[in-house]
Amino acid sequence: MANTVVVTIFSIIFLALEIHSQEAILHVSDGSTDKDYCLVYNSTWGNLSVELSTAMQYPLVNLTSNLLCSGSGLSPAEMKGKVLVVMRGECVFTQKALIAQDLGAAGLLIASTENMYPPSSNDSEYEKVHIPVALMRYRDFLDAHKVFGDRMQVKMYAPQAAIFDVSIIVMLAIGVFTVTMGGYWSGASERERVRRGPSLGGGDEDKTDSGDLSLYSPLKVVIFVALMCVMLVLMYYFYKWLVYLIIAIFCLASATALFSCLDAVMDKIGCGTLSFSVKGQSLSLRSLVLASVCIAVAVVWAVYRNEDRWIWILQDLLGIVFCLNFMKTITLSNFKICVILLGLLLVYDVFFVFITPFFTPNGESIMVQVALGPDAAGEKSNIVAVPADPNTSSEKLPVVMRVPRISSWAQNVCGMQFSILGYGDIIVPGLLVAYCSRFDVWTNSPKKIYFVSCCIAYLCGMVVTFTVMLTTKMGQPALLYLVPFTLASSALLAWQRGEFRHFWSGTTYEVLDSSREPLLTEGATDSSTGERKC
Structure with a gap:
């Protein structure tokens, strides 16, 4: 069931293109x-x-x-x-x-x-x-x-919209911040796991000892992407029913992610838990308060999700914590899996955006139709519909970061215009950034060199994406640029350092250079680390 929910969530994070109308x-x-x-x-x-x-x-x-x-x-x-x-x-x-x-x-x-x-x-x-x-x-x-x-x-x-808008800088900052923090969190979690030593209990190879889901089999990755394709097609044909299911899943997932992020912050600053017992069950006051706040935030978003004037702030907040938790929870075991997953998702993105228009009755791509909803029927991929009644909004999938275009805020009478970045453009390269961060931990790399270089590659890919978008005045599928930038930079770095074989296959407790020592030798536990628990 958990894997089904993950596939469902992963299927809806690639549905955003930045689009403009006349x-x-x-x-x-x-x-x-x-x-x-x-x-x-x-x-x-x-x-x-x-x-x-x-x-x-x-x-x-x-x-x-x-x-x-x-x-x-x-x-x-x-x-x-x-x-x-x-x-x-x-x-x-x-x-x-x-x-x-x-x-x-x-x-x-x-x-x-x-x-x-x-x-x-x-x-x-x-x-x-x-x-x-x-x-x-x-x-x-x-x-x-x-x-x-x-x-x-x-x-x-027809007032000319500014070619460059401040919202693009804000969107770039959101993407880079989320990818960087998600990778850092994944690396920090791996460092704690390594300090505790490898799990001795056997169990499911798909799970880490912290309960996170690990993708390690190429076949499972292929099946995973195939299920995403099926899910996208189902949403294309049954959108008006499935959209509410996706909204409900997003509320649950974002509330859980917000709780996870806030709980980690509380641990970091050393906040106490103040536990108490009820009928023999130990409860944490901090967890109860955080859970209440997170549920309330998700409910507020669900109730006011169509209020464009301000709800985008809450949606971006939930989107950031959703992406952070996803990058920390879903781990890729080695670079080979990264290449397979990111490569397949790039093909997936291109196929459903550029190839499916040749097969659909109205000549529109399946991904754009699903991303924009049923009211997008007949429109082109770089055009947005203006509703006949501005007081009614059709349901949209919560799969994008949205920032209002500042240049058109005052003069736009047709509705607010937004710069948009899909969750998939953050999560997909973010999974590779997270792997690089964990590899730095495994090999005790100086200055987190793999993590830092992959983050810089992501920034460069985003800059190229926005540059092409501004030049062509059309939305761009960012994975076309982000996947090659991040994969190529990581591979070149591993090759230049003579670590490509280990980077490709993944390794946890192995010394790759005699001048560097791993955090712990295999089977060791660190009983001397007595970090304070909240």
Whole structure:
């Protein structure tokens, strides 16, 4: 059962790509009052001004009683030089746009009662349309009509989002901090285990003496990744049911991880436990208080998980402790297992992002569909839907770190924009960092050289990922860069130090260099270490 939960959790941590949409602002005024509304547009159909001050102002003509699938009954003299607003439906966007253009309209707004995506067409149709075409929420139009009546004057403009945003630095810091701390924690746990000496009780080879799960068999790793593929496909077909199961698992796992992290911090600072007995059972007051706090935090996240304005802080906190605990709990026994697991997950990531669109009915990747939820149907991988009703949010899988884009905080009327980093982009290379940290312990490496070099490689991989993302203006599957950087740097270091054979196969109580001594010889126990227990 525990392994099934691990597979389920591991299956959902690769579902995040950073994605962007083409959003604009409709500025409505009547000379004394003004208000802004969200637009979704396609820059191929007429570029919009980037500033309100330079945007042209036009009268708005209310044609919401007309679908504009034909121009009959409409006078070009009444439409010329004005922006028309019509209802969505019955005919394609191109047909509506060409009719509006033939009527002499300066622009076309299509009121939608459905989730909005940038209007699209084939390349040959793009060349025929020369006026701006955008979608707006029908509820927004009703609100504007209620406020301004028929005297609406409108400007359409699309503020340029900053190419570089402070949120990227914050996201980079979160990733590097989590990977570094997770690797350090794994190494510290291994150091304590080595000091106690090897377990004498036999037992399950998959478990360490601390109860952590160890992956040591290539076959088990292959089966593990295969189960992840099955889980992803199941979520693709049964998303609306499984999403709540994943949310429940995340709440349980994140509460457990938060307890584990806080308990370790309390031990580190020497906080007492204040134990007491109830009906013969020994209980720790500290554990009871920590458990209550952790459960409360997880419940608060579950209740307010769709409150974008502030819940991202709590989700990032739970995400960090989740990744830390995962990296400490799941251990890879040697570099061979690291290569197999990270290599398979890289193929997994690429296949479900870039290959599956050739097989799905709407040409969308399975991973993007699952990551974005059912409302992502029909959208492209670098486009985000704008919901028809901003007060209702579709359920999303809790698989990403989210930081609001500071540059768009004040001006964005379509909803908060986020920089996103998937848990998989932290955990997958983090497992290798954790192995390097444990190898430093096994070999008593000076200055934790394997751990430090792998962390630096992760930082370099992240920098390259964000650089490519900013250059191409498209989200990037970070494992494409992180896996080669971390694997190559670790292998080169082991080869340069003449330790590659041991690094590849893994070793715990073996002296690799006569100038270095292991922490303990095999079978020894350290009775002299009397560390204070809380």
